[in-house]
Every structure is written in C-alpha cells, then in structure tokens.
Amino acid sequence: MEAPSEWLLRQADAIERERVLPSGRGMVLVAVDDPVEPEQMIIAQGAVTVLAGLRGRVKRVVPERGVVIGGTATVIEGLAGFGSPVVGPLAFMPQTGTFPQILPPGSVAVVPGELTPDAMQGALTSRVVGIFAASAQPQVIEALAGTECSALLDGSLPPTNPLPLSVVLAHGFGRRPMRPEIMQILAPYANQTVLLNPPQRSGSAQRAELVIPLPWQAVPRISFDNAIIPGAVVWVTGGEFHGAAGRVSRLLHTGQVMPSGIRARAARVRLETGAEVTLPLANLQRVG
C-alpha cells in the first residue's frame, strides 16, 4: 500500500479560497476581477465583516454564499482546526516565559510548541483572533469549545460555547513541538497579514491551514512531488518515532512485517538521531 497523500507545506502555490457569508445574507463589496488585498473588507453584514485574507483577484461572486478569491500563497496545512476563518497579522508567542504574554489584539498568534492552558489564556487576554500552534492537549480545546474534541472533529456536535478565537494545530493533539522547518518558513512573515482557515465542515476535502498571501503572480509556483523516494526528507506521522524527521535511505520493494505483525510497503529512514529504521510508507510525510 501506498504513499502518503498530501504535502504539509506548499510554498508559492496558486490557490483559490472561498470567503463565505457568515449567515447567508450580506453585502458583497467587490466584483469579479477586482484586485484585493488581505486586509481589505470584501463582505459587510451589519457589524460583521469579512476580510479578503488573500492577495489576488476576485474569481467569482456566488450570491447568498460568498466570494472566491484566487491568488498566490504559502500554505501550511495542520492536522486539526476549530472555529471560523480569521485574518490578522502574524505574531509570535515566545516559547517560554510568564503568561499572559501580551500580543497585538486581532493578530494570529504562532505558538511554537504545545498550546498550554497558560498560552491559551495569554492569547485570550491579548484578544488575538487565532492561534497556529504545534499541538495541544484535547482538554485545552474542550475548555474553549465546551464540547468533546472528537465530536468537534467529526461534526456530530457543534461547540457549546461560541469560540472566541480560532485554532489550527499543525501536528494535532498531544505534546509536540513545532517542526523547525515550519518555524523557518513562518519567521520572515512576522506582522504580515495571514488567513487562518480551520475546516468548516467535517468530512469535507478542506483541511485546516495557515495561508500566507504572497505578492500576486509575482512568485513563480514551486512544483512539488509527494512521492517518497530515496533522499526525500520526511516526517514520521505515527508509531514509535512519531514526530521525528529523517531522510529516506532506500525504498524496500517487498512488503515488510512491522512489529505489530502487519505487512506494509516500507522504506529505510535515517532519523535525525542517526538511527536507521524501517517505517511504512503510509506513516511518512514528505516535506522536502
């Protein structure tokens, strides 16, 4: 079986994103082919406004639904997300320190490690609109939403409490630090307006993501290939080495029996620690 499916990091990718009317009614302030900037208000609905979140052009206006914008962006996909799409300048929360840390109100805060209750409190106190964190314990999200995390993920229950901010977890639940590759990508974009985009419907193709708008059509699209090949840099997405990074030494052409007893197509991977291990292709994510 099988190679992993999608990239977590897509740099300078041509994208289209839908910005949806909050409740089906409202005034669309742009027309097809209009250029838009990330901070630009594109929909007004009483006191509620929707910002473009992208730099690009209006591709479609869908009555009673919203606006589709095309542009160029770096997209970092996360494994889980909660809340509604929010737009704000990117701000970095220190890795350690005394909370609450004061961040610019209305910003999207990057938490470089686990989103702890203290970090969440710091974000709430600062009135940030969104958090892009490496990971979180389920209880932290549940305290915010008032609903069990698995029910939020599969859409069987809505949040009991209206979420005061949106959250995207790059590496999902648990206690995992942000991969340094992601921090390197994010670092140059401090204070730049970004779109934090949690999935709006469970089971849909949409994934949780942080979208960093780039100058429109100014950056050539970087082609990418998700195949696991010798030399590829990969992250391990499950099992004993979950969260580790490594480089594929070679692909094994016959199915390998894992310690669990199951047989799977696999690769030999040299981990950052220097150890070389056999891992199923399905549990590897290519990042370079």
Next chain:
Amino acid sequence: MAVALTPYGSPLPAGASLRSMLLIECGSAWTHATLLGMAEGHCRLLSRASAPTTHADIIGGMYEAARQVERVTGRKLFAQGRTLSPETDAGDGVDGVGLVLSAGGPLHMLVLGPGLDVWGTGVRRALATAAVAPVLAPGLAPEAYPMFQAEPLHMPMSQPVQMVLLLGPGPAAMAQPQARAALESAAHQALQLTGFMTERMRPMAFVVVGSAEEQAVARQVLGGVDIIGVEPQSPSHPGSLTMALGQIYEQIVLQSVAGFGRVRSWASTAPISHVTAQGRFVRFLAQRYAMNVLAVNIGATGTFAVGASAHGNLFTTQAPLLGVRQGAGAVLRDSAYAGIARWLLDDMAEDALREAVLLRMTQPRLLPVTPGELALDHALAREALRHVLEQGATPGGIGDLPRIDALIGTGGLLANAPTLGHAALLLLDAVQPRGVTSLVLDAAQLAAPLGAASLLDPMASADAVDMDALLVQIGTCVSTVGTPPPGEPAVRVVLEYEDGHQHMAEILAGTIEKLPIAPGQRARLMLYPAPGVDIGLGPGEHAHAGNPVEGGQLGLIVDARGRPLILPDDPAQRRARLRQWRAAFGL
C-alpha cells in the same frame, strides 16, 4: 433539485457479455482499482491495486490505483484523460467501468412525520442502501424509533440537513382527522425548522413518503417547496424510495466530492455504495450455497453488516460514522473509555487512549506499527462492530436473519490482520455467533468490486466469484450458549476423521479452543453439551452432524465462552482471560 449530472461515459455494449471490467472503489482512506477480464473462457481477476484517496480531488487516487493496474498488466486503460472503452482489438481498455463510492460521507437527513411507526421497516431497508445519517425532529426520541438508528437534532446544528424525509400516517389512517392533522403539523414543523436554517444548512431535497393523498396534503402545507413524492408498495417494502435515495445521494453528496463529475463520466452505470455492492455479493453467495450469510466490514469512517438468507432476502445495518479512523471518535463516545480499554492487554490511561483516537481521526491512513497500536485498532473495531450489530437487532435489520451459517469478514482491517487468528478472534468477540458457523475471510477484498461487477454483467461476475473470490476458509466454529453446572465442561466434542480415527476434547466453560481439521480434510462432528448449554438445538441437546464438517486454516474452533460474551470486571482476571483466548490462536 436542479443539479445536473454528467452522462455516463462508458456505455455498456448492448446484449453482449463483457470481456473486461474495471471496478474502482473510493473509500474515505483508500482507493482500489480491480481489473476483471476473460482468461481461458472464464472471467478472472487480472489485477488489483490501491492508492490513498485524494480528497482534494478523488481523480488523483483513482488514477494512481488504475495506473498501477496498467503497469502490472500492460493494458492501457486511459486515453485522453478518460477510460478507454470498449476494449480494443489489441486488448487495451475495458468494456465496462463500475464505481463504488463512500468518500463523500453520509447524507444528513431530518426524519419526521406521523408515519415513523407505519413505514419504519420499509424505510429502514431503503436507508440501508446508502450512507445516511438520520436525525429525528425535536419531540421524537431516537430510542422510541430504533429502526432509524437516528440521533436527535442538535441546535445549533453542526452539519447541514441535506434532505428532509416526511413520513405520512399511511393511507388507511388518512380518513381520521387527527392523522391528517398530524401530517399537516409535521409539514409545518419541517418548514419551521428549515426556515431557521441558513442557506448553507438548508436541505436540498424534500421527500414525502405516503399515498397520493398524503403527498397532496404535504404539498399544500409546504407551498412552493419542490417535493419528491414516494408511494411505497407496503409498509415493509420501500418501493421507489431506494431509487430516489440513490439519486439524491448522488446529486447532493457525491456531486460535492471534488472530481466526482469527471469520474462519473468514466462509468458505465450509476455509482453504488459499499453496502449495496457487498449486499449483491452476499446475496449471490447465499443463494449459490443455499445458506444464510452475514458479511461484516469495519472501515475507517463507517461500519456495516449485510446479511442474506438462502431465500435471497437481504438485511443490512450500517453506521456510516462509526469506524477505526475518522469514525473512531464516535466509537469512543458510544463505548466510553472502559468499553474500549477492556479489550487491551496492557494498561492505557484514559488521556492516552483519547489522544490515540484523535490521532486516528486526524491521520486516517496511519498503519499500526506497534503491537499496542494494532491492539487499539482491533479494540475499536470490536466495539464498532458490536454497536452496529446491536443497532441491527431491530425489525428489518440483520437481527431478522434467522441464523448465521457463514460469517464473512470483509474490508482492509480484517484482510490485513497479521494472522487469521487475529481476524477470527475479532469476528467471534464482536459478532458472537451461536451454534455452528463457518468463518470466512475476504482476504483479497473482492466482495465490493465483485458486487459492483454484478451490476455490469451478472454472469461474468458470478464466474469471477467462483474462480477468484479468494475467500479463505478460516474454519468451522461451534459456539455455546448457557452456563454448565460448576466443574463440568461446557461441551464434549468428538471428531471422527475419514480414516476412522477419533479426536475427543472437553472444552471448559469460558474458554475457546482449536481442534485439528486441516483444510480439505473432513470429519464427522459429534457434540455433547452439558445440561443447560445450547449448541443450536436446545439446551443440553446432543448433535451428530449429518454431513461431515470441512476443515479450515484454523481447524475446528470451539467457542465455549458463552453468549453474551462477558469480560470479568477485575482487570487481572480480564487480562488472564484475554491472554488465554489469544493463546488458543497462537497470538
């Protein structure tokens, strides 16, 4: 509804049997492509390949799986971005393309009306043909209508209601003013509920089940709403509701799956669900071998059971949101920590188990690498299957299947189990068959594609089932019900082999054991249960099998653990039992 569907792109040749078929299954985690073709006068399995489902556009996964088939067989399947059909003289392309789709998730449906009791059985049969997640309108308690397997409607809603199903009180009741009033009231309630919904949440289809008079009453209240009227043949027969649901599912759910329009243009017939495909396969086996067959499938998102009687009656029960990956959260909520942890040999803290479930939900293609990860997957599978079978124990569900002669494990989780012992123990723990049952494994995962192939060419599909279904005979299982007097074995088993020698074993209550009958070997089976223990003929009744039983890969399995299967509350005793049961299968 005004959703346009693209035409089918690979029309079947009229009147002729097909020389080749490509069957594509797109599940929530994996996509499979299966090629059937003629070889030496028979329709045979030529190749099968898998690729991850690509949710951003399902075409990607389908191409990848089909391309692997192309590489292995050397047969060109695509030309100019579409399937090459019909088969060319050079042997490229295929005559028919079938689709099995579950990637779109379930159809969220609001059910209401005074006819829930009246039409329940028939409606349930129709609902079982598509992945449907019903919710009942406020005021209707799900536990009062178990045949719908519905959840209550939560406000505010987390998922859009994609369809409303309004059930009339039945033609006989319409003469009574209160029944008519109840229908009008339900129609008003539907209007009221949908009126509160935003455009995004509002239903796209409105189906009224009832006679022409009932439909007319509903239309009057619903005014300008576009209604699909369905008049069932009888309370137990859903009539055209099955077909209407299939079209609605395709137009609402599948149309929203990225890439579906293009994939549909490859196909020769309408796409079907995994449940429908496996139902066709199981019904064929039941009729061919004149036995009652139950097939179970535990998937990433959903779990289902399909039963067919020797007379061809089909019984299905499904939970489209109960599985071992995206559906694992629902299993945890239904079974709770204790329900899942009871199947584990090693301690696992509640927080760790919850985190492991959330990991599975967010990374559905993960493979279990460590024994602990596999054990948790199988614990979730046992509970998912147990819940589905409990749901099925209502009228119209698989509980109506008189007995299970053959139990087939289908799907990737069972087919990829490390050993047949893992699969056998999982099936026995979750399904808990009674009496004498053949355990079978769909090791090549061909149940769904062969069921889909039967839509394209029933004869060729039957041929392929006979030649290549690759059903692995795990073994015959004898399961006891009831408790023997203290100190007595639950059952004494005598096997008399064809060469005349005998093997006798006494199986203690609470244990499970394997007795030797090799594949292909036959033996006469004699069972002497203790007083109060039933092996299918009544408490204490002895059994001397008229026909010899056939051996299987694991021989004869005697499950004397009793029914229902109860695990000790004490953790040490429970683990000791689990170890004993696993040891019987060499695990």
